[in-house]
Amino acid sequence: xxxxxxxxxxxxxxxxxxxxxxxxxxxxxxxxxxxxxxxxxxxxxxxxxxxxxxxxxxxxxxxxxxxxxxxxxxxxxxxxxxxxxxxxxxxxxxxxxx
Numbered sequence: 001x002x003x004x005x006x007x008x009x010x011x012x013x014x015x016x017x018x019x020x021x022x023x024x025x026x027x028x029x030x031x032x033x034x035x036x037x038x039x040x041x042x043x044x045x046x047x048x049x050x051x052x053x054x055x056x057x058x059x060x061x062x063x064x065x066x067x068x069x070x071x072x073x074x075x076x077x078x079x080x081x082x083x084x085x086x087x088x089x090x091x092x093x094x095x096x097x098x
C-alpha cells in the first residue's frame with residue numbers, strides 16, 4: 001500500500017472517530033467527566049503499550065523512563081492531551097455551555 005493511500009485511510013479513520021465521539025459521550029452521560037478521562041488515559045497507555053510490544057519496540061518505554069528530559073516532555077504532552085480530552089467531553093455533558 002502506498003504512503004498516500006495509508007495517509008488517506010488514517011485521515012478518514014481519525015475523522016470518523018472524531019465525528020462519532022459525541023455519540024459515545026452521550027452514552028456515557030451518567031459517568032463523571034474525570035472518570036471518563038481517567039479511563040481514556042489508562043486504556044490508551046495499555047493499547048499503545050500493546051502496539052509497541054507487537055512491533056517489538058517496547059524498549060522505547062524504558063528509554064523514556066531513563067531520560068528525565070524526555071520523560072518531562074512526554075508528561076507535558078500527556079497533560080495537554082488530557083486537557084483536550086476533558087474539554088472535548090465537557091460540552092456533551094453540559095450542552096448549555098455551547
